[in-house]
């Protein structure tokens with residue numbers, strides 16, 4: 001199968017690095033620091049959205065400052081890898097899936113350079129045939145364009161698609177792309193897990209290979225309504 005993974009909150013717990021960068025950018029503008037849960041709640045729609053949330057939270061509306069903070073964020077993002085950990089059993093599971101003949105890719109709203117940098121830092125980049133980021137030029141998730149693009153790059157010969165992610169954004173992306181969705185429940189989601197359209201959900205990556213086997217055999221892998 002073509003197994004496409006979200007990155008932040010799915011394969012990696014990157015919120016601590018994103019939090020550190022956000023506070024450096026805030027401090028440079030004289031803005032008060034943010035706590036980790038607040039920044040975590042801003043993750044998922046890419047950098048411009050996160051910067052926008054920071055500004056709104058501090059009562060600022062200034063397009064030029066937003067562009068400047070966006071640039072400052074990007075300048076620091078690629079080297080901000082030291083506080084990020086993969087979720088437990090991610091590396092071993094990716095190896096298991098790859099040995100079983102699946103092709104793996106990443107579709108994230110994080111820009112491509114920091115996405116590749118953190119995957120390289122964690123020794124995971126080589127697991128993936130393709131990585132597409134939020135700065136690809138296509139509309140960001142939940143628009144299905146980047147997921148469609150990465151699946152097209154992998155080629156239909158690589159098998160049936162599935163998307164694995166942690167958030168409502170990922171569930172909506174998969175649903176509008178018509179791709180079965182598997183929800184990792186330990187990431188940065190805000191909605192109740194049961195309320196998102198999904199083929200299945202898991203809290204431990206060791207559960208994933210069996211779910212993928214179940215999906216490969218499923219006759220009705222596209223739930224049109226949320227699984228309860």
Ligand SMILES: O=C(O)COP(=O)(O)O
Pocket residue numbers: 006007008009042043044045046047050107108109110111134
């Ligand atoms: O950069 C973000 O805001 C989110 O990234 P994700 O798509 O990997 O969850």
Ligand SMILES: [Mg+2]
Pocket residue numbers: 006007008009010044165166167187188
């Ligand atoms: Mg995510």
